[in-house]
Each structure stands twice: as C-alpha cells, then as structure tokens.
Amino acid sequence: MTHPFLSIRDFGVRFPVRSESFRRGRYFYAVRHISLDVRKKETFCLVGESGSGKTTLVWAILGLHPFAEGEMAFCGRSIKRSNDPVHQALISNAQMVFQDPVAAVSPFLTLGQSIEEPLRARGVGKKERAAIAQRLAAETGLSHELLGRRPCEVSDGQNQRVCIARALSTKPAILFLDEPLTALDAIVQREVAELLYRMKKDYNATFFLVTHDLGFVKRCGTTVAVMYLGRIVERAAKETFFSNPCHPFSQALLSSVLKPGIWKGERIVLKGESPSPQNPPSGCVFHTRCPRRLPVCEKTAPEERLVGAEHAVCCHLF
Ligand SMILES: Nc1ncnc2c1ncn2[C@@H]1O[C@H](COP(=O)(O)OP(=O)(O)OP(=O)(O)O)[C@@H](O)[C@H]1O
Ligand code: SF4
Ligand SMILES: [Mg+2]
Structure with a gap:
C-alpha cells in the first residue's frame, strides 16, 4: 500500500485565551478535528473564510505552532508531537511562501542574497549558491541587474518572485503557499499565478496552497x-468539488x-458574522448562518461522511 505523502488525523491547535478577566490555563481551539491526506506531487488547496484557521x-504542520491533539504522518512515518525527528524530516523537506512578500524578505539583504539564504544555511558553497540564484532568477523572471537591489527598491510582485525563487532553491519536496497572490494587484497577481503554474510543472513538487482565489x-x-x-x-477532488459541491458553506463560497x-446557481448570501473560535456555536459550527439548517444541527455536531470516491462532507444533510 502506498502511503499519502502527508496525512493528518484529528489534528487540533489551541491558543491561550487572552482577555481582561484572563484566567491561567484557558485555551480555545483555532483548529480542531482536522483530518486530511496530501498525495505526492499534487496541488492540495485549502480554502475558507478569513479567520477559519x-x-x-x-x-502547526511546519512546527511553528505546537499541535495539541491528533497526529501527522510524513511518508507513512508517524509524527506524534511537534519537532520529533520525523517532524524535523518533514520541515527540512518543506519551504514556504508567505502572503506579504515584503515582510518575508530581510530588508538588509539584496534580492540575490535572499534567494541564496536557504542554501547558505545548508552549507552550499558561495560559487554554487550564486549560480543557483542566477538560474532561479532567470526562471522566475528577475533580471540579473535586480539581484543587487534591496527589497525596498523593487515592486511587490518582484519581491514575491524572490520569495518563490528562494523557496525553490533547496528543491523542496513540499511547498506551502499561504495566499501568495493576495497582497498583489490584479495584473501582478496574474503574472505570479502564471509563474507558480509554470514552476509547479517544472519542479513537480507537492504544493499545499492556501488561497481565496477559487479561479486559481x-x-x-x-x-x-x-x-x-x-x-x-x-x-474532494477538484473536479468533484466544482461540479458537485455538497456542504452549504462550500456552495455559498462558490456562489x-x-x-x-x-457557480451556475443563484447567489447564496450568508447572514451574520462568522462566530469567534473562542466561543464556537454548539452542534454544527455553521448552524448560526446555514440557510439549510435542520433542528438537529443546533445540538449535534455532524460527523464527516464519505458521499463519493474521496469526497467527504461534514453535514447532517448527508
Ligand atoms: N498566535 C495566535 N494567538 C492567538 N490566536 C491566534 C493566533 N494566531 C491565530 N489566532 C486566531 O486563530 C484563528 C485562526 O486564524 P488564522 O490566521 O489561522 O486564520 P486564516 O484562515 O489564515 O485567516 P486569513 O484568511 O485571514 O489569513 C483566528 O481567530 C485568529 O485570531
Ligand atoms: S449540519 Fe446542518 S447547519 Fe451544518 S451545514 Fe449541514 S445543514 Fe447546515
Ligand atoms: Mg491566513
């Protein structure tokens, strides 16, 4: 049996509650009961409202927050706590591209030095680093002249190209991209989307993409x-998700x-604000806004059910 590249089971991440009447030891879960499998070389897309976790x-997957519940497995090897040796293996095979390209690069380094940074940390020699940085700059559409500049001397789109080149410099097995297009204007978004599409093909790494852009x-x-x-x-598989979205929230998101x-149906407008994870609703967490809620939804949380091949939905309607 082949194992998923990365799998997560019943995963939970919590933070301390901070309030005026702060009591020690109180936590809220920003993420809970998460299970998913990421296959090697696929583009796994995570979508959802702002603040959904x-x-x-x-x-937490990358060890930047400890996980409080559940477990992960990397290439079939179990990770039961943050930063155990298998988790370290996952982290050293991963790279990340952040939403804000300017905040993600050091203002003190030139663009060329930023691209070389992960290679330097791995002990790659100066000549080889420079050669790799130049090749990656060419591949990501950065002219040779730009490599000597600092982040404040180039555009946001050029800084995001640097972040993508830097992330690819170590040939990661998995690349996490957290809203890589959100901070860019519409024209630059299209250019960077095109670049990511090309880089996915050329590098054939696994992509874990967080995005609000359902077109992408x-x-x-x-x-x-x-x-x-x-x-x-x-x-769900992408084709199934777009042809047969089942959860009322997925339908609202697509509409x-x-x-x-x-989306071919009528626009679904959700009423009310998203609740706070510090005080989540009882039963189904979506029941306060769901246009299709049933009496059971307020009291009982639905379990995830398979409704088709690799298509799982968490809703009492299924
Ligand atoms: N370090 C932290 N301490 C306390 N609460 C946090 C921390 N980081 C995130 N949160 C809270 O956890 C919840 C999930 O936040 P998160 O940033 O993961 O959402 P998101 O889905 O990435 O949102 P966006 O689409 O806006 O980036 C939010 O309620 C947020 O306020
Ligand atoms: S379980 Fe109920 S409230 Fe939740 S999404 Fe399904 S129908 Fe709506
Ligand atoms: Mg976010």
Missing part, C-alpha cells in the same frame, strides 16, 4: 479542502465568485 493549520484553484488544484471555523467541512464558470 488556514494559516494556523499550516504553521480551478485551474491548478488537484484536491480541495474547505475550512469553516477551524473545521474542514468538505474535501460568491463573480468569475464565469465557477
């Missing part, structure tokens, strides 16, 4: 997982996309 999940998911995704208030409410070809 996407970044928290990625950071439709173009380059393989699997889609939808998050709402710290839970994954639907998981909000204005691009043609994403």
Whole structure:
C-alpha cells in the first residue's frame, strides 16, 4: 500500500485565551478535528473564510505552532508531537511562501542574497549558491541587474518572485503557499499565478496552497479542502468539488465568485458574522448562518461522511 505523502488525523491547535478577566490555563481551539491526506506531487488547496484557521493549520504542520491533539504522518512515518525527528524530516523537506512578500524578505539583504539564504544555511558553497540564484532568477523572471537591489527598491510582485525563487532553491519536496497572490494587484497577481503554474510543472513538487482565489484553484488544484471555523467541512477532488459541491458553506463560497464558470446557481448570501473560535456555536459550527439548517444541527455536531470516491462532507444533510 502506498502511503499519502502527508496525512493528518484529528489534528487540533489551541491558543491561550487572552482577555481582561484572563484566567491561567484557558485555551480555545483555532483548529480542531482536522483530518486530511496530501498525495505526492499534487496541488492540495485549502480554502475558507478569513479567520477559519488556514494559516494556523499550516504553521502547526511546519512546527511553528505546537499541535495539541491528533497526529501527522510524513511518508507513512508517524509524527506524534511537534519537532520529533520525523517532524524535523518533514520541515527540512518543506519551504514556504508567505502572503506579504515584503515582510518575508530581510530588508538588509539584496534580492540575490535572499534567494541564496536557504542554501547558505545548508552549507552550499558561495560559487554554487550564486549560480543557483542566477538560474532561479532567470526562471522566475528577475533580471540579473535586480539581484543587487534591496527589497525596498523593487515592486511587490518582484519581491514575491524572490520569495518563490528562494523557496525553490533547496528543491523542496513540499511547498506551502499561504495566499501568495493576495497582497498583489490584479495584473501582478496574474503574472505570479502564471509563474507558480509554470514552476509547479517544472519542479513537480507537492504544493499545499492556501488561497481565496477559487479561479486559481480551478485551474491548478488537484484536491480541495474547505475550512469553516477551524473545521474542514468538505474535501474532494477538484473536479468533484466544482461540479458537485455538497456542504452549504462550500456552495455559498462558490456562489460568491463573480468569475464565469465557477457557480451556475443563484447567489447564496450568508447572514451574520462568522462566530469567534473562542466561543464556537454548539452542534454544527455553521448552524448560526446555514440557510439549510435542520433542528438537529443546533445540538449535534455532524460527523464527516464519505458521499463519493474521496469526497467527504461534514453535514447532517448527508
Ligand atoms: N498566535 C495566535 N494567538 C492567538 N490566536 C491566534 C493566533 N494566531 C491565530 N489566532 C486566531 O486563530 C484563528 C485562526 O486564524 P488564522 O490566521 O489561522 O486564520 P486564516 O484562515 O489564515 O485567516 P486569513 O484568511 O485571514 O489569513 C483566528 O481567530 C485568529 O485570531
Ligand atoms: S449540519 Fe446542518 S447547519 Fe451544518 S451545514 Fe449541514 S445543514 Fe447546515
Ligand atoms: Mg491566513
């Protein structure tokens, strides 16, 4: 049997509650009961509302937050706690591209030095580093002249190209991209999306993409997982997700996309604000906003059910 490249079971990440009446030892879960499998070389897409826990999940996978519950496995080897040796193996095979390209690069390094940074940390010699940086700069559309500049002397799109080149410099087995297009204007977004699409083909790494851009998911995704208030409410192959979205929140998310070809039905407008993870609703966490809620939804949390091949939904309607 072949193992998934990365698998997560019943994963939970919590943070201390900070309030005026702060009591020691009180926590809230930003992410809970998360289970998913990422296959080697696929583009796994994580979508969902702002604050639903996407970044928290990625950071916990990469050991930047400890996970409080559940376990992970990397190439079939179990990771039971943050930073155990298998977790270290996952971390050293991974790289990350962040949302804000300017904050992600050191203002004191030139663009060339930034691209070389992960190689330097791995002890690669100066000549080889410079050669790799130049090749990656050419591949990501950065002219040779730009490599001597600092981040404040180039555009956000050029800084994001540096971040992508830097992340690819060590040939990671898995690349985490946390909203890589959000901070860019529409034209630059298209250029960087094109670059990522090309780099995925050329490098053939596994991509774990967090994004609000469902058009981009439709173009380059393989699997889609939808998050709402710290839970994954639907998981499916990309084609299934776009042709047969089942969870009422997935349908609302798709209906909000204005691009043609994403949603054919009527627009679904959700009422009310997303609840706080510090005080999640009882039963189904989506029941306070769900247009299709049933009497049972308020009291009983639905379990995840398979509704088709590799298509799982967490909703009492199924
Ligand atoms: N270090 C932290 N301490 C306390 N709470 C946190 C911390 N990091 C995140 N949170 C909370 O956890 C929840 C999930 O946040 P997260 O940043 O993971 O959401 P997100 O889905 O990535 O949102 P966005 O799409 O806006 O980036 C939010 O309620 C957030 O306020
Ligand atoms: S379980 Fe109920 S409230 Fe939750 S999404 Fe399904 S129908 Fe809506
Ligand atoms: Mg985020």
